[in-house]
Amino acid sequence: MAPSSRPLSPHLSIYRFTLTMTMSIVHRATGIALYGGTLLLVLWLVAAAVGGGFFDFVTWLFGMWLGQLVLFGYTWVLFHHMFGGIRHFVWDTAKAMDANGRELAVRIQLGASILVTLIVWAIFVWFK
Amino acid sequence: MSVLGKPTRAQIQNPATRYGKAKASTRHFITQRITGAINIVFSIFIIWFVVSLASRAPAEMIELARNPFVAIGLALLVINVSIHMRNGMRDTVEDYFDKGEHGWAMLANNLFVGFFFVVALGAIAKLVFWG
Numbered sequence: 078m079a080p081s082s083r084p085l086s087p088h089l090s091i092y093r094f095t096l097t098m099t100m101s102i103v104h105r106a107t108g109i110a111l112y113g114g115t116l117l118l119v120l121w122l123v124a125a126a127v128g129g130g131f132f133d134f135v136t137w138l139f140g141m142w143l144g145q146l147v148l149f150g151y152t153w154v155l156f157h158h159m160f161g162g163i164r165h166f167v168w169d170t171a172k173a174m175d176a177n178g179r180e181l182a183v184r185i186q187l188g189a190s191i192l193v194t195l196i197v198w199a200i201f202v203w204f205k
Numbered sequence: 206m207s208v209l210g211k212p213t214r215a216q217i218q219n220p221a222t223r224y225g226k227a228k229a230s231t232r233h234f235i236t237q238r239i240t241g242a243i244n245i246v247f248s249i250f251i252i253w254f255v256v257s258l259a260s261r262a263p264a265e266m267i268e269l270a271r272n273p274f275v276a277i278g279l280a281l282l283v284i285n286v287s288i289h290m291r292n293g294m295r296d297t298v299e300d301y302f303d304k305g306e307h308g309w310a311m312l313a314n315n316l317f318v319g320f321f322f323v324v325a326l327g328a329i330a331k332l333v334f335w336g
Contacts, residue, residue: 083224084217086300105297112290115321118251122279122328125267136263145259152252159248162241169238201256 100161100183107158114151149198157190211303233292240289247282254279267332276333283325291318 092098124135138144164182167173173182216222254275258266269275291314298310 083299083303084212085303108290108293109297112294112317115286115290115325119321119324119328122270122325122332125263125270126328126331128267132263136266140259148255148259152256155248155252159245163245166238166242197252197256201253202259205259 097179097183100186104158104161107154107161110151110154111158114154117147117151145202149194152197153190153194156193157186160186160190233295236288237292240285240292243285244289247278247285250278251282270329270332273333276329279329280326283322283329287318287322290321291315294318 089102120135121139124132139148164186167182168179173179212222212224254269258269270279294314294317295311298307298314302310
């Protein structure tokens with residue numbers, strides 16, 4: 078059973094926004110986006126299993142501009158959450174926890190997630 | 206000391222106060238680390254699977270998904286992701302709901318993850334075994 082006697086988190090509005098706490102919120106937000114986004118994977122797999130006109134429709138849906146925009150955003154969200162997890166693995170070893178180290182860690186995370194997303198889409202989609 | 210009910214102001218102010226269940230929380234922490242580390246591999250796998258199929262014919266996706274290595278990879282991904290997403294949502298739920306609300310929120314979490322787990326694995330099994 079989950080413990081229920083912990084104090085709740087204070088509302089977001091009482092915090093001062095620093096880079097690391099903003100990225101902490103973004104880590105949770107991307108996690109929730111990935112959570113909800115599993116429905117896209119379910120839709121795709123079910124459509125493939127059912128086949129026929131429904132699969133053609135879902136293929137068209139993911140291939141049209143709005144579907145592509147969602148998939149592009151989803152790629153960044155997944156990479157950002159992944160690099161955020163790696164940042165936590167670094168912090169688990171108590172490294173990069175000073176003011177400069179932690180700021181650098183989140184800057185590297187943001188830069189890497191954007192760069193890798195662009196590289197993947199450039200190689201597999203835009204200039205294939 | 207450990208508190209059972211809603212913590213009082215004095216308990217929150219005392220840094221020696223311990224909340225929740227130590228063993229369950231440690232297991233939660235380690236589980237999230239292990240599934241997260243495995244998910245590094247699965248993240249690269251799923252992005253390769255989705256993006257490399259962009260603008261391909263629907264039949265090519267089915268052909269690729271029926272490849273034994275890809276199908277087993279997808280199934281293991283669904284299992285690992287289910288554990289990681291349920292754990293992660295529990296962290297969020299614990300921050301904003303307590304007592305009765307916590308139970309309802311975790312029920313919704315379990316139903317959502319259960320739906321993903323069953324339907325995704327079912328669809329993969331259908332693709333592999335019945336075409």
